[in-house]
Amino acid sequence: ALNLRELNSSSCLWLRVSHSEWTNFALQSMENGFPCIAGKASENALLSLNKDSNIEPESDEYSEISDAAEKVRRLRDSAASLTSAHSVQAQGAEYLRSKELRILRRQTRPVKNSDCTGSNLFRDGINKRNERMLQHLRSIQMFRDLEPDLRCV
Structure with a gap:
């Protein structure tokens, strides 16, 4: 629904989705176990914040927006880490890493040099x-x- 509103906001400005709506949606998605959707929603929140960034750096609104942007970035990073931890590609990479470590451990074991006395x-x-x-x-x-x-x- 938020994506449809965002698409139609070019013709109707009152349909524009604010960064707080995207952030709330991202938070709710994370709480309900959908980190992939939360990552996309936080990206949209950052885009919405960038549209609002025409404010002077000394104003109070600028500090609020920068705080909100930092909060959204942290949310996006946590969603990305959760998403990558559960993906098949990440699990495959982890398996290959552990397999390489096992092979290296076998190869680096000290060879028992028994003297043939x-x-x-x-x-x-x-x-x-x-x-x-x-x-x-x-x-x-x-x-x-x-x-x-x-x-x-």
Whole structure:
């Protein structure tokens, strides 16, 4: 409705939408969870304020208009940050950023430089031998548990 009034205001000046109406609409849009619409309304409020900026800088009206413009800019910036936080493009960019960070963390991890000294190789060999013996004994034990007890017959 405000956009239609603004379009028709060129022929009928009394239909012109003031910056306070645009600001109120932007605030209500933000409160109701429509930051994209609030951003556009605050842009229109700034345009309306620029049309009214033919006032001398020393007057009281100028300070009021500059305060209102600052308030509208803050509203526009908060709407833009909320809009960009929920957009698919922003979510995709955030995902790619986190993915790059994960890849960089993997690449920058200090590589464990194990010295291939004789004592390390000997210890690793003993550990592997012990694991093989343990697996062998477990498989023998499993076969014993599966065979029927021939002594009881």
